[in-house]
Amino acid sequence: MPELLQIEHIRKTFPGVIALDDVSFTVATGEIHTILGENGAGKSTLMNVLTGLYHPDSGKMCLDGTEVHFTSPRDSLACGIGMVHQHFMLVPAHSVFENILLALDKVPLLYNRKQYQQKIQKIIDTFELDLDLDTEVWKLSIGAQQWIELIKLLLRDCRLLILDEPTAVLTPQETDRLFRVLRLLQEQGKSIIFISHKMREVVEISDRVTVLKKGRSISTLDRGSFDREILAGLMIGQDKIPEWQKNLQMSENIVLDIRNLSVRNDRGLADLDQVSLQLKEGEILGIAGIAGNGQKALAEALTGLKPVTRGKIFAGEVDITHSTARSSYISGIAHIPEDRKSIGIAPDLDVADNLIMKSYKNPLFRRGFFQNRGAIRRNAEDKVSRFAIKTGPDGSPVRYLSGGNIQKVIIARELSENPRVLVALYPTRGLDIGSAEYIHKVIVEGAGRGMSTILIAEDLDELLKLSDRIAVMFRGRIIGYADPRRTTREEIGLMMSGERQDQAS
Amino acid sequence: MVEILLDATVRAGTPILFATLGAILNERAGIINLGIEGLMLIGALAGFAGTFYSGSLLIGVLCAFIAAFVAGSIHALITVPLRGNQIVSGLALTMFGIGVTALFGRGMVGETIVGLERIALPGLSQLPIVGRALFQQDLLIYISFILVFLIWFFLYRTRIGLGLRTVGENPAAADTCGISVSLYRFLAVTTGAGLVGIGGAYLSLAMTPMWIENMSAGRGWIAVALVIFSGWSSHRAMLGAYLFGGITAMQLRFQAIGTDISTHILQMLPYIFTILVLVVSTIRLQKGSSQQPQGLGQPYDREDRK
Numbered sequence: 116m117p118e119l120l121q122i123e124h125i126r127k128t129f130p131g132v133i134a135l136d137d138v139s140f141t142v143a144t145g146e147i148h149t150i151l152g153e154n155g156a157g158k159s160t161l162m163n164v165l166t167g168l169y170h171p172d173s174g175k176m177c178l179d180g181t182e183v184h185f186t187s188p189r190d191s192l193a194c195g196i197g198m199v200h201q202h203f204m205l206v207p208a209h210s211v212f213e214n215i216l217l218a219l220d221k222v223p224l225l226y227n228r229k230q231y232q233q234k235i236q237k238i239i240d241t242f243e244l245d246l247d248l249d250t251e252v253w254k255l256s257i258g259a260q261q262w263i264e265l266i267k268l269l270l271r272d273c274r275l276l277i278l279d280e281p282t283a284v285l286t287p288q289e290t291d292r293l294f295r296v297l298r299l300l301q302e303q304g305k306s307i308i309f310i311s312h313k314m315r316e317v318v319e320i321s322d323r324v325t326v327l328k329k330g331r332s333i334s335t336l337d338r339g340s341f342d343r344e345i346l347a348g349l350m351i352g353q354d355k356i357p358e359w360q361k362n363l364q365m366s367e368n369i370v371l372d373i374r375n376l377s378v379r380n381d382r383g384l385a386d387l388d389q390v391s392l393q394l395k396e397g398e399i400l401g402i403a404g405i406a407g408n409g410q411k412a413l414a415e416a417l418t419g420l421k422p423v424t425r426g427k428i429f430a431g432e433v434d435i436t437h438s439t440a441r442s443s444y445i446s447g448i449a450h451i452p453e454d455r456k457s458i459g460i461a462p463d464l465d466v467a468d469n470l471i472m473k474s475y476k477n478p479l480f481r482r483g484f485f486q487n488r489g490a491i492r493r494n495a496e497d498k499v500s501r502f503a504i505k506t507g508p509d510g511s512p513v514r515y516l517s518g519g520n521i522q523k524v525i526i527a528r529e530l531s532e533n534p535r536v537l538v539a540l541y542p543t544r545g546l547d548i549g550s551a552e553y554i555h556k557v558i559v560e561g562a563g564r565g566m567s568t569i570l571i572a573e574d575l576d577e578l579l580k581l582s583d584r585i586a587v588m589f590r591g592r593i594i595g596y597a598d599p600r601r602t603t604r605e606e607i608g609l610m611m612s613g614e615r616q617d618q619a620s
Numbered sequence: 621m622v623e624i625l626l627d628a629t630v631r632a633g634t635p636i637l638f639a640t641l642g643a644i645l646n647e648r649a650g651i652i653n654l655g656i657e658g659l660m661l662i663g664a665l666a667g668f669a670g671t672f673y674s675g676s677l678l679i680g681v682l683c684a685f686i687a688a689f690v691a692g693s694i695h696a697l698i699t700v701p702l703r704g705n706q707i708v709s710g711l712a713l714t715m716f717g718i719g720v721t722a723l724f725g726r727g728m729v730g731e732t733i734v735g736l737e738r739i740a741l742p743g744l745s746q747l748p749i750v751g752r753a754l755f756q757q758d759l760l761i762y763i764s765f766i767l768v769f770l771i772w773f774f775l776y777r778t779r780i781g782l783g784l785r786t787v788g789e790n791p792a793a794a795d796t797c798g799i800s801v802s803l804y805r806f807l808a809v810t811t812g813a814g815l816v817g818i819g820g821a822y823l824s825l826a827m828t829p830m831w832i833e834n835m836s837a838g839r840g841w842i843a844v845a846l847v848i849f850s851g852w853s854s855h856r857a858m859l860g861a862y863l864f865g866g867i868t869a870m871q872l873r874f875q876a877i878g879t880d881i882s883t884h885i886l887q888m889l890p891y892i893f894t895i896l897v898l899v900v901s902t903i904r905l906q907k908g909s910s911q912q913p914q915g916l917g918q919p920y921d922r923e924d925r926k
């Protein structure tokens with residue numbers, strides 16, 4: 116296969132951080148090339164260099180054998196390189212149509228609205244997506260937003276498509292659909308750079324894999340010479356994957372009792388329809404379901420972020436149905452939200468401040484009227500090393516961290532005050548396997564100490580491995596329970612699509 | 621009576637309308653401009669001087685546009701490529717405008733010109749009640765009507781308008797689509813400033829055809845408030861500007877017929893109105909139903925993560 120893109124000795128530093136040290140690799144025409152690496156290894160930075168968003172400090176880039184220097188994304192687009200960014204490049208206030216139109220090439224100043232709407236609608240239909248062109252993007256789920264980004268890319272005629280963790284927010288079914296599209300593009304001779312932390316996907320789709328570690332490309336493997344273990348070994352190196360053991364004994368104490376809970380969404384429809392649930396002390400209750408079937412509403416109602424329309428929530432004896440976010444935290448419910456950038460962190464504050472955001476009133480971090488900066492810093496150091504958070508120089512804003520590391524900051528903060536109940540939405544989304552395993556360990560160990568968890572996840576393997584019980588949600592209801600020791604992925608899959616009811620309660 | 625009041629409303633509202641439209645163009649691109657007051661003064665003086673020396677009102681208007689365009693490019697330079705603080709730069713521009721027009725305007729004080737004339741549109745101007753206010757006006761007023769529509773059309777129906785709104789909402793998204801954020805922002809700031817300049821020229825060419833030091837008298841600040849009131853949309857800017865114009869017209873009327881109310885209080889009315897507008901629109905903003913561009917006030921640096 117002829118090489119389309121050659122990258123040689125790319126180096127990129129930010130004040131106080133070496134994001135890319137020395138990276139070299141090549142992408143062939145018609146190839147799907149995966150870049151694999153831990154959180155903060157420099158994958159997104161590398162892709163931003165390829166598209167001209169970042170200027171490398173040094174190194175060389177050749178396209179079709181001739182050296183190129185991109186000074187802006189405009190240059191790379193002109194050369195046929197397009198990218199879906201890990202953090203979406205969408206305008207929430209604009210409609211789906213406007214977001215897509217903006218990405219199109221050669222739109223005349225006065226465009227024919229109808230004609231472009233039809234053009235875009237056609238591609239939406241080929242993917243069997245349920246997207247209304249006139250809806251504003253902020254109203255859509257993260258999965259739907261991901262598809263908009265993909266459509267933006269596909270409508271441009273690119274030779275090289277870069278996808279930075281596109282599957283992190285897709286359901287397994289959607290991922291399959293995306294992979295079919297990618298294979299089709301490959302047949303048309305397009306090249307694809309793919310990034311994912313999910314080994315199953317990487318092994319399935321890649322022709323070649325380049326492993327990035329601490330800003331260096333350490334090796335490139337061809338199809339056939341890699342499997343999950345080999346890749347994981349390369350990526351993590353000497354560091355060991357944390358091990359944990361599940362505790363099988365559970366108390367019969369009910370810590371959270373949800374009775375006939377209903378929640379309406381912004382459009383007045385029922386997001387949550389008469390859901391009843393009981394959570395035992397130390398239990399890990401998995402919630403399976405295709406995104407958008409009420410999981411998020413459940414989490415937001417429990418944590419006081421969304422008003423409850425009907426029904427009651429009891430924490431022990433206390434009625435917390437109408438408590439606000441802060442009081443629900445005091446009563447011991449912690450929350451790992453889905454959208455980490457907008458509600459999970461304060462982007463301009465540093466890691467230390469983000470870590471104490473929920474416990475700034477704790478006497479530990481106070482000295483009378485003032486903050487105890489020493490204690491706050493020590494707390495940060497402790498969390499950063501325990502959760503292996505890769506941070507920049509002290510005091511730099513948390514928004515500079517890589518996607519996975521931001522997720523770790525949130526988790527570290529939420530678990531810091533030993534909550535009684537943890538409501539976690541997709542907690543390991545975007546985390547590398549080592550980090551994901553560490554989070555699993557923390558949740559299971561918490562359960563051992565009596566922390567109960569509502570674990571909302573898309574990854575069935577994760578649910579099966581961690582949960583004591585799995586509830587399946589469909590159209591805002593719990594349509595049944597499954598016992599993770601006896602059920603299979605397929606059975607849960609059927610329940611998720613609403614085709615099968617109760618298995619064992 | 622109503623006819624005359626409506627007519628005065630439109631005339632008093634027009635300078636503010638131009639200024640508000642200019643400011644909307646700035647803020648739609650994500651740049652806050654607190655230099656409106658200064659730009660209006662620069663436009664007023666340049667418009668007057670241009671007309672005075674050339675004898676042509678059209679050249680005067682053009683001078684106002686160009687002078688404000690150039691002054692606006694200082695703000696654009698500081699805030700776009702240099703990524704300076706937009707608030708500070710805007711305030712400096714206002715102070716610069718007040719000072720520079722006081723200095724260079726000395727020679728113009730006391731001079732007179734023939735102001736803009738009314739052009740009656742045949743037929744329409746005979747309509748009852750609104751005929752005089754809408755169809756028996758000067759050219760700049762007709763232009764302002766068209767501009768309200770044009771700006772809406774530009775923002776919502778053209779590709780470049782979509783690009784401009786994107787630059788104001790999420791510059792990184794625009795950048796990754798190949799749009800030059802700096803170019804869009806720079807041109808939006810300067811062109812907007814030019815419109816503000818025409819608003820200023822309306823004061824010195826039509827309302828009172830002479831140059832008076834500091835003749836904008838706070839109208840630039842009212843425009844800044846109206847941007848928020850309008851929710852960054854041009855037709856609501858028109859509503860806001862005429863509301864303000866109406867109150868001004870009314871208080872002048874009261875003064876003319878003579879009431880027991882002190883003139884000081886009457887003269888305060890438009891400004892009290894501004895404060896009310898700000899309170900109401902701020903409450904609306906906080907309720908989340910805002911149209912405020914999300915990238916407003918934030919310099920764009922490609923290598924900085926958001």
Ligand SMILES: Nc1ncnc2c1ncn2[C@@H]1O[C@H](COP(=O)(O)OP(=O)(O)OP(=O)(O)O)[C@@H](O)[C@H]1O
Binds near residue numbers: 130153157
């Ligand atoms: N604009 C920036 N300013 C400062 N530091 C940055 C910037 N962009 C990236 N970094 C730093 O560079 C390093 C690599 O980040 P990058 O986002 O490339 O990681 P990644 O491999 O994509 O990780 P993840 O899997 O979590 O997405 C991180 O330490 C990050 O903090």
Ligand SMILES: [Mg+2]
Binds near residue numbers: 158159518
């Ligand atoms: Mg990344």
